[in-house]
Amino acid sequence: MRELCRGTGFLLHVPGLMALLSLPVAWWANEPWGLVGLAWTAGISVFCGQCLLWLGRGAGVFQRYQSMQIAGISWLLIALLGTVPFLFSAALAPANTAMAAAVSVFEHPVMALFESVSGFTSTGLTVVGQAADLPAHIQWWRSFSEWVGGIGVILLLIAVLPAERGALNLYFSEAREEKILPTVKSTVRAIWLIYAGYTVASVGLLWLAGEPAWRALNHGMTAIATGGFSITNDSLMSTPAAVQLAYMPIMIAGAMSFLVHYRLIVERQSLGHLWRIDEWRLLIGMLVIGLGLLGLERWLALGSWGGMSTALTWVSALTTAGFASVDLASWGDGALLVVLAAVLMGGMAGSTSGGVKLLRVSLLFKDLLGQLRSLRASRHEKIMLKHDGERVSPERIADLGRIATRLVGVFMLLWLVGVFLVLHTLPADVRLAHVFFDTASALFNSGLSTGIAGPNMALSTAAILSLLMLLGRLEIFPLLVLGAWLLVRR
Numbered sequence: 001m002r003e004l005c006r007g008t009g010f011l012l013h014v015p016g017l018m019a020l021l022s023l024p025v026a027w028w029a030n031e032p033w034g035l036v037g038l039a040w041t042a043g044i045s046v047f048c049g050q051c052l053l054w055l056g057r058g059a060g061v062f063q064r065y066q067s068m069q070i071a072g073i074s075w076l077l078i079a080l081l082g083t084v085p086f087l088f089s090a091a092l093a094p095a096n097t098a099m100a101a102a103v104s105v106f107e108h109p110v111m112a113l114f115e116s117v118s119g120f121t122s123t124g125l126t127v128v129g130q131a132a133d134l135p136a137h138i139q140w141w142r143s144f145s146e147w148v149g150g151i152g153v154i155l156l157l158i159a160v161l162p163a164e165r166g167a168l169n170l171y172f173s174e175a176r177e178e179k180i181l182p183t184v185k186s187t188v189r190a191i192w193l194i195y196a197g198y199t200v201a202s203v204g205l206l207w208l209a210g211e212p213a214w215r216a217l218n219h220g221m222t223a224i225a226t227g228g229f230s231i232t233n234d235s236l237m238s239t240p241a242a243v244q245l246a247y248m249p250i251m252i253a254g255a256m257s258f259l260v261h262y263r264l265i266v267e268r269q270s271l272g273h274l275w276r277i278d279e280w281r282l283l284i285g286m287l288v289i290g291l292g293l294l295g296l297e298r299w300l301a302l303g304s305w306g307g308m309s310t311a312l313t314w315v316s317a318l319t320t321a322g323f324a325s326v327d328l329a330s331w332g333d334g335a336l337l338v339v340l341a342a343v344l345m346g347g348m349a350g351s352t353s354g355g356v357k358l359l360r361v362s363l364l365f366k367d368l369l370g371q372l373r374s375l376r377a378s379r380h381e382k383i384m385l386k387h388d389g390e391r392v393s394p395e396r397i398a399d400l401g402r403i404a405t406r407l408v409g410v411f412m413l414l415w416l417v418g419v420f421l422v423l424h425t426l427p428a429d430v431r432l433a434h435v436f437f438d439t440a441s442a443l444f445n446s447g448l449s450t451g452i453a454g455p456n457m458a459l460s461t462a463a464i465l466s467l468l469m470l471l472g473r474l475e476i477f478p479l480l481v482l483g484a485w486l487l488v489r490r
Helices: 002-011 013-028 034-055 064-081 084-092 098-107 109-120 136-151 153-160 167-173 184-209 213-224 241-254 258-265 278-302 308-318 333-345 358-376 394-423 432-443 459-473 477-489
Strands: 385-387 390-392
Touching: 002 013, 002 034, 002 064, 013 034, 013 064, 013 136, 034 064, 034 084, 034 136, 064 109, 064 459, 084 098, 084 109, 084 136, 098 109, 109 136, 109 459, 136 184, 136 213, 184 213, 184 241, 184 258, 213 241, 241 308, 278 308, 278 333, 278 358, 308 333, 333 432, 358 385, 358 394, 385 394, 394 432, 394 459, 432 459
Parallel strands: none
Antiparallel strands: 385 390
């Protein structure tokens, strides 16, 4: 129990630190009433964190099971603390103004919680109808939460705290798989340096492309985090094509593994050398082939492939960035199915994107290939498969494939359960394809929506989708472990 208190206490300082860093934004925007919510967030976070640290004094090393419990508890509490600025903003915004109307949706705690969960899980689904009218400090808070959530709150703490023996287990509990450098702390610092550098570059690219400075700052943060929160009322639908084009490399960079970034930037490996990585080749292949398939589907339906808006939709779906350039509610089921496939797959493992990850998709296909080759091989023939440029036995691929199958299977089952539950909260005339799409968007942290997730959804729908977003961000098992632990204790 002391280990849980100590680990959770450390992590509860994250929203407090974020709120303190956000205070100057409210002051700069001449929104002194916004200081109240941010100050309360900082005070509650630090106070609760310090109390838990005191209760956890003398704790031992975090074991893997305990680290999953810490991750589950912390993400739930951080999401709850993240609602405080929304609630205070809804209560204190100047009456009879566009700002007050924009934040009025947060008067209900469930809606505020939904927005907070969507931000910290870097999903991008929103209950805000007029994002352009939001107070500047709330626009910033949404973007900041996605930026931190994209890389993970645990990584933030490991980067600044003294090295602990249980850091490795905490690192892996947040759905991390890659270790770039020999130690977890050096790996985390390398990831943060890369992430910060790409963020600055993203903001600069959008500004040079023609976005206003404030929009470039917010959208640069949410694009590299593959989050999708925007400060416009229609995401990127009214954005010029040339500016939309500037978003694409940012979203693709966010969907690339930090290991690939490290090899490109620090080790200066060539793209040709990285071509040996199966997941990297699959990402490039899906970007090209998938765009062609979606363009063909749009051409067959409308007589036109859709141009830049179709291209941005595909990149946004595959990277789970969540930026919308079209109204998906107007698309036919065929086009939605193609986009849904991209949402399910997501980007590379060890990136900021959601989905089941292309690494697992690659392993499943390679395992299937190994099984087929084994069936047609002669008794004494030795079969070897290529995996990341090396020759690997089918048995080794099968072992990796079983791990991938287990997680993908749990994801699919949970998706169906989510669809079943959400269906019972919606009117009878809602298209089933839209229910499947928005439920997948929540679970796989995509952010694209057909309109089910929005300011007019029922509170029960918001609660179900919030839980799915948390489950998807932590790749299910930490919250399942937490739930099992709570049931056993009872």
